[in-house]
Amino acid sequence: MTTRRTFLKVLGTGAAAAMVGLPPLRSIADIGQANDGEFFLFIHAAGGWDVTLWADPRNEARGILHPASTENTDPSQVRLWRDAPLEGGAKTFELIRPPGSSLVLGPGAGGLVDIVDRITIVNGLAMNTVAHPDGATFSATGRHLQGGRVASPSVDTMISNELGKEQLFPTVSVRFPSAYVGDNLDRRVVPLTIGDVGSISRTLSRTQLYDANPERDRVTALLSLEAEDLARRSTYHDVADGMRLQYASLQRMLASNLGDVFSAEGLKTAHPELTYKTRFLGAAALDAAFAIEAMKRNVVRCVSFAAGNFDTHAGNYKTHAHAQQELFDLVTATLRSLDAIPHPTKAGAKLSEHTHILVVSEFCRTPQINLGNGRDHYPNNSALVISPRFKPNFVFGATDADQLLPRPVKRFIDGERAIAPPDLLATFVSAFGIDPRKYMRDGEIVPELLRAAAAA
Amino acid sequence: MRPSRGFLVASLFAASLSAGCAARLPEHVQAVSLPSPEVLGVTAEDSAPKADLRMIPPEAYMRTYLQLFGGLAPLDAQKLARGKEGAQLFDNWDAYVSALGFADYRTDIPRLTQTNALMVATFERLGVALCDRAVEHDLRAKPPMRERAIFAFDVLPAPGVMDEGAFGARFDVLHRTFLGYPRRLAPAARTTRFFQLYRDIVGMHRTADPKSRFTPEEAGWAAVCYGLVRHPEFHLY
């Protein structure tokens, strides 16, 4: 007998598949199995980054473009900066063309030049916003703020809801614009929002001076029953049900004895390969160490954090390229670390083979240098994906030559247009067999971004 | 699950409509006035919008917590909670601020309005500190009742003779303290459940090794306190 639920699913997936020419997405059980053991790292480059310094490099004064130069940038710490002539006596930078790659990068790209065979860059993302909260939300959820409120779950919530419910920490969010919004979400995947990773260990610490773990567990068990009763007595019971699930998660967390592992000192000791004493991104390095350790122990599904402060409107633009270099060096070092760690559940596999990284920002910066010698906000953007399911050594999307505005890149259902964040997020989640329409109102899957196997 | 009749009707209607539209040219429909439907009766409907329970704001949680700590300022409560044990029972407020869901206006991080597992863990950490210190202050030191923010009663003099009636009278004090209403209005199973918890904890403490700093009865009441300060009804409204 066809139930309403399966009828809708068949109708939905069939229609979606028909529209984009893909075979229908698989059942929920298949999705879980196929993607068991995948991990996700989401990084938000806070403040809005200058894409002309890394992903969409520009070193010519053309149209309204003022390239970064020795007049507005301090290249002394930017190791990939090689002077190139610029009119007026200042120097701009040489474009970087890594050998064996068609990618062209800017000097802010840092360590990315060494891993071009593993990265996917998306340029010309149409943002239609230049406000920080709106841009951050749009990048993370695929929808703009509606009257100041978030209208859609963030990508880490979507992924955890599908693939992370059983993890001890489904999503850990350190200042990332994570959002838990929507009716079809499991309360276990409410992002665990913290200010710094060290607070996890402090929050999970328990003394044995007055009572012991079994006694506290006994209380937790009682509270689960109370929450169940409360849910039963309520017309809307999501919140009470959620607390019941969270009590269960808490018991698992405490039983895991991970408090010391996730202390700041413990993480630095476990991951000395990352650089913690940097000028801009020391805190982010600790977040990355947490991500690696948590994935290694198979206790998370998604780790999301914010990195840096790229909102350089004035003289602070001088160090923007340096800050970008630190960000991408950190991403590269994280990937290398994952390369060296065996997968916790897949014998013979490396963690990096099953970890998927997405780096976004709220928008990019103006192609013009402003009167303060910095750059303001601009409604264009780029993003970085490092995922075995995405086409590597590849760039998709483009901007125009004179104004750095997103260009139409393909025919979508709603016509020729530029790619936008909802398309990227829809493509990302679809790579794991998740129907984006379950969570997202907007966005189309862009199969050109995916490796053939993922697209199938 | 039985198919929803309404849904099937609607989808058949939609299917026939689209089929019909595809085949024929649009037609103009003349407006015709219809007679008013006959009113058979009137019934009231509660159209007030409903919503699920919400989390009490972190500010209200903290003020309540401090009130239960005897009306202390945060840094004084922190000092008292830490006592001589350093960070064993309580770290510092900075460690908990983010997990409790406070907004950070400096960095534009909005307040949390949903509980999550780490927040629930923080509630436990803070709740245990509060209850353990309250046992020491109220039950052990035995100040006058008006100075007891939580355990405004005396435990029975002889251990092991607590019956449900005696427990219930004391549980009512705690129920009012944390949940804001008398236990007589709570679901019937609650008092029994908590009494069982009390007895279980007392029993566990009698045989515990190493011994805790609490007597078994103190541990029992501490556990009842944990159960109420971490209760969904304490955190939601």
Add this chain to the structure above:
Amino acid sequence: MISRSRSPVVLFAAVALASLTGLRPAASAPAPAAAAGTRTLDDYRHFRIASIDLVGRIPTRDELAAFERPDFDWDRWVESHLEGSAYVERLTRIYMDALRLEPNLNFTAVPSQLYRQEITGPDGKPVHVLYRGGQRRLRESTDGDFCLTPDETGLVVRPMAAAVGTPKKTSKKALDTYTVEVKPWWLYRDYKAEHPTERYKQGWANPDPQFRPVDALLDEPNGKPTMEVRVCREEAHEAPEGHIYASGRAKPPPTSSPLPGGRAKAAPVDTAYAIKHKGEAIACDTREGLSMAVDCGCGRGLERCTPNSGTGDTPAFQYPNHMPLGPDLPLDSAGQSALRWYPYWWSREAVHFLGYLFAEDRDFREVLTGKETWVNGPLAQFYKTVQRGACCGPEANFGMHGETEPLFDPARVPTDLLPHDVDRWERVADRGAHAAGILTMPMYLEKYASARARAAAIYNDFLCKSFSAGQAELTPSEDPDLTRRPGCQTCHATLEPLAAYFARVEPASYVYLPESLFPQKAATCKKDKAGKMNGACNALYDVAFFDDKGPTLRSAHASPAHASAGPVGAAADLTRMPEFASCAVQRVTSSFLGRPTTADDARLLQSLTKDFVRSGFRMRSLVRGVVLSDEYRRANDDRVDAPPVGTEAR
């Protein structure tokens, strides 16, 4: 009083709909009211919610006992809690959640910021010397720099960076000649006296507990208490006015010549203005006072300047990082950067202002239109002198050498507040002609640093609208006018005219550009052959909007009328819009109901809005209306056995 949410439904339609969709029919009639004196679970629940909202916490046992008494008067209880710190905090939180008026920025007004450099004294022991960056001095070897040369100290001293070089003993003669010891305001309560004696925590026995200089400011390197600070002699000048100085240096020395004293960069040369106006009086608390006078300093007890325990972003005072329950109940305390001292107090001013509006139940429109504010000691110090240091740079080219029409008139600052009176707040009834509620407070202007950001914040927070572009298509265009450019106009057609209200308040600053000196069109600003204007014109005027009258004042192009009206005009215009009242009502109602308002709340919101306006935009009336409504009582009560609306006894 709000009417109950109950509507009769035609049974015919209900039955028809039910049969079509399988829905259950509506609930039956409500049960009779409970007898007075016996509280139901719903009563307790309601009391708990109201306590959380109006008392700021759950009720105590004593409060519950009072509630249970038969003589408990609900209306009187609500009324008595529509005031007090918990009520004020509750409302302030609503607006702070929207406005987020806390700083994540450093601030330094160059003329007021001291830095501290450690040098080696004649006895080989460390000596701290305070100085200002860019201070003019008579000696060419130190003019614009630290008052002791690298030859004398072994160090090239730079503000906001570590000194370079190897320290060597500085002679006593140099120290005595070029520095002097002073008893500064942060150490002495009676710093204005001829011989101050009331030293912090010694003669000054009970300093305000919230005024806490860091230990590094209180103790010498050897650990002994600091009784006096050593400061460069120029910085110790006390007079409010100095004189324009011209050194006689018309041009920098050849790059091949060694610089005197071993200094790293050449001394400043005389500007044409300095040569022309040599010897004329100049106010010492302006930027020009620092850059143009050798006899301008920090005033008596260095009161025009802010201390620092190091060379840059180093601590000066202790105050909390986290204080969600207010500054009286901090969660921590830490030594904070000297560059964050005033931003911290700006934030407190904004919160104090909001608190005052709610505590005194003022007309809520004053949040934008109000002339008044509250200041304490640090804010008085800031508004009296420090704020003036933000001006003037390019403005001087238009004849403004010091702010002529500041947003906060320094003459209106209370004169009896000392910089360390942190917990003494005094009301300033009228900040000046250009004051407009929070719109002209430094915290708002720095948080929302551009004209557009300021406009977007008002649009969002006080009209409850947002600029959401949806799927606007952006195509390359040369049109500088975003109100016309395809794609951009979706938002900018509204945003630009709103931003124009702030055209006269400089971005990332609070400096006001009066129309008498900065007309909408600057006829004196010309384009060169390349089509560009000089730096000063370019800083304040926009060459993209250049016509036969000249360039347009930045941000003013979309509405010259709004630019003339300024923030005061914005406040007047916006508070006249019906959305102002409806937005306030919707925000407060949504917050108290604990959910976004929906179409189902239309009747409630309409009624509340009418009452709100009729009451003179008083929040107390609004909150009373919400808290006494059935919607509030029923909010979040989704128990399956909950009695229907309007049936419960109180």
